[in-house]
Amino acid sequence: MTTSPSLLAAQDLHVAFPGRHGAASARAVDGVELDIGAGEIVALVGESGCGKTTLARALLGLVPPTRGRVVFRGEPLTYSSRALKAYRRRVQLILQDPTGSLNPRHTVYDAVAEGLRIHGYGGDERAAVAEALSRAGLRPPERFLLRYPHELSGGQRQRVVIAGALVLEPELLVADEPVASLDASVRGEILALLLRLRADLGLSALVVTHDLGLAWNIADRVAVMYLGRIVETGAVEQVLTAPRHPYTQALLSVLPEAPGDPVVLTGEPPDPSRIPSGCRFHARCQILAGGEAERVGVADACRSEDPEVLGGGGEAQVACHWARAGITA
Incomplete structure (x- = not known):
């Protein structure tokens, strides 16, 4: 920090x-x-x-x-x-x-x-x-x-x-x-x-x-960064040893020294000209797909409410409804 x-x-x-031929930017x-x-x-x-x-x-x-x-x-x-x-x-x-x-x-x-x-x-x-x-x-x-x-x-x-x-x-x-x-x-x-x-x-x-x-x-x-926006930030030791965003967790899970099984994300990142509503990661999110977001009552928010833009400073921040609900991996 x-x-x-x-x-x-x-x-x-x-x-x-x-975009070409009148397509969305x-x-x-x-x-x-x-x-x-x-x-x-x-x-x-x-x-x-x-x-x-x-x-x-x-x-x-x-x-x-x-x-x-x-x-x-x-x-x-x-x-x-x-x-x-x-x-x-x-x-x-x-x-x-x-x-x-x-x-x-x-x-x-x-x-x-x-x-x-x-x-x-x-x-x-x-x-x-x-x-x-x-x-x-x-x-x-x-x-x-x-x-x-x-x-x-x-x-x-x-x-x-x-x-x-x-x-x-x-x-x-x-x-x-x-x-x-x-x-x-x-x-x-x-x-x-x-x-x-x-x-x-x-x-x-x-x-x-x-x-x-x-x-x-x-x-x-x-x-x-995911789909044009920063979704988690903080001191490197904090983010990489205790990641809070499901996307960060998935990226870390495939490192050779990572414990447990790797998280395999489904599909490709969405087209930046068609960013989905709600959390931009929700279509690929293993937390939402596994039912954990539903159990803590944030599944609807994941699909419909865009998390706020993170500030630019050095404090630990995460753009995730599930993480902000106090759930830890």
């Missing part, structure tokens, strides 16, 4: 994409409140298609919100070219595929220096690039400056991408599945690097992932 001041916040954030982000504190690492977790990457893109200013706003250091984000350029120097993106992020014709030096050139850096470019590579764990940096991406391992390429973000001295990193394409032996090294950057530089981070194990290893706080 964080007591640090908010660095970046989503406030009543909605992002909708128009797809509500990819459908009312999200989320704060990221200074020096805090927040993991945003959920299955594919839940809206977490769209939320991350909206926080970066890459997708303008349909409603609501993004606030950085107390100031609403504006979408002029000049304002976005200044903002993106302070908030940097790290993508999951380092090979796709790097131009195969550019050396490591050019890849890392690109951001400096875009932002008109007036200092010693070579020294700044070498420092960023060193911070990213590529030492001595002189060994890597003239190499090309194909001459590097997957882990080294990801470190180059991280160095390209660090060279601009950002305050926050948005890492979208930062270790998903890496071998298991390298993942721990990259996660340890992100933690070290937080300790050494005071960096904040939003880590977007479907991997709850990754969230456990790196995050201070976790936000679980």
Whole structure:
């Protein structure tokens, strides 16, 4: 749980994409409140298609919100070219595929220096690039400056991408599945690097992932997203050891070390252009299907009443009628 001041916040954030041929809009982000504190690492977790990457893109200013706003250091984000350029120097993106992020014709030096050139850096470019590579764990940096991406391992390429973000001295990193394409032996090294950057530089981070194990290893706080909305949030130890939302329980049940049988959810997530009434998870909910919601008198609410949007702060919260009725797994 964080007591640090908010660095970046989503406030009543909605992002909708128009449907084709007059179809209803797809509500990819459908009312999200989320704060990221200074020096805090927040993991945003959920299955594919839940809206977490769209939320991350909206926080970066890459997708303008349909409603609501993004606030950085107390100031609403504006979408002029000049304002976005200044903002993106302070908030940097790290993508999951380092090979796709790097131009195969550019050396490591050019890849890392690109951001400096875009932002008109007036200092010693070579020294700044070498420092960023060193911070990213590529030492001595002189060994890597003239190499090309194909001459590097997957882990080294990801470190180059991280160095390209660090060279601009950002305050926050948005890492979208930062270790998903890496071998298991390298993942721990990259996660340890992100933690070290937080300790050494005071960096904040939003880590977007479907991997709850990754969230456990790196995050201070976790936000679980389903169908465009955060359904459970709180300190990572609290959420992942005592999950209250049935969706979070199902995600955790399939981890290798989880006790009991895995919860197999029926069907696919609903179409974001046709979000069901009531709790958006109720059509797949094992608690409702098993009769437990009926026994405590909340089944009708599950089907007809939309749980309120969770606040963006660090306290433990859950958007579930059953959990709020005081039932524990």
